[in-house]
Amino acid sequence: MVRMLRSCLQSVLKLVNSVIGLAGMGMILYSLWMMRVWYKQSGGLVSTPSWFVYIFLGLGIFLCLITCSGHIAAETANSHCLSCYMVFVFLLVMLEAAITADIFLNRNWEEDFPEDPTGKFDELKDFVRSNFEMCKWIGLLVVAAQALSIFLAIVLRVLGPDYGSYDDSDDDIVHARLPLLRNQVHHTSYTVEPNLSNNDSWKVRMHQKVSR
Template identity: 75%
Template sequence: MGRMARSCTQSLLKLVNSVIGLVGMGMILYSLWMIRVWYRQINGDWPGASDSPLPWFIYTFLGLGIFVCLITCSGHIAAETANGHCLSCYTVFIFLLIVLEAAITADIFLNRNWEEDFPEDPSGKFDEFKNFVRTNFEMCKWIGLSVVAAQALSVFLAIVLRALGPDTGSYYDSDDDSAPARLPLLRNQAQHAAYTPDPNLSRKNDSWAVRIHDKVNK
């Protein structure tokens, strides 16, 4: 029963973790698209300025996407091994990500001048992203709630899996599998023991032979 519960928890954690990984991959792909558009715009409008650094928004978006993908990889490893240390690290990383998202959301909804907290973006992609969120607020809201729910569920499943502990049944199976390899040695010992000559029997045979020899000489 415990092994079945552990297996189900591992599968659910991998599934929820995959959803978070898809979000990270989407952020990376969007960042690469913004980088491509940025360098095309630089080469078209300002020739010779191709060495200009990337805007902060593209760097931040790309860094968050890579960070989310790394968390996803660590979550898959932790779910597969059910190691307590890996699960604890995964839980801490997800919790920090949730805290960061909550802080940004609180700043946006509670601070009217929240746009002043961010530096100016020369690429204009930050403004495009804001306009897209405002025009598709309902869809973005449900996507954000789904991502946060997946993160919270992954934390809960990681805690449950850590409480269940690693699967030790494989060690017993390995012991059972290695037992037949030692059986032939036991059988050989038993066969050797069965064919060991009895010293008392050899003494009886010698005394019987001595008696017959004495009778023949008489």
């Protein structure tokens, strides 16, 4: 029963963790598209995009790394891997909560960010405002997936890894080796001391001399 529950939790954690990975891949693709547009607009000149593009790309890579670590932690059910995964996801949730609180509580939140010469940051703001309902549900889905990932990781960490499969495999190996051990014939080597017959003959001669 515990093994079945652990297997279900591992599968659900991988599924929920994939939502974070999809969000990360979407951010990476969007940042690469912004870089491509920026280089086209710059006329092929060597210039670096704004901070917004690099931060978006870095967050996407970070989400993908979290997804990879989450899949490894879910597969192995190792307590250390699960703990590291929970810490990373918790820090990500805290960062998102801080940014969200700053946007909703601070009317001049745009002044907290550096100026974006590419204008992509303004385009993203306009897109979010025009599609606020869709962006809101996507954001809630990602946050819910992160919170559920932390909860599943905690439960899986309490259950611990599954050592039953390893024990069964060891038993199979032992049973497979037993017939070979039983069929082995132990040959005992006997060594004959070459001086044994000489000693016996010498004792016989001494006994004859004494009897005379």
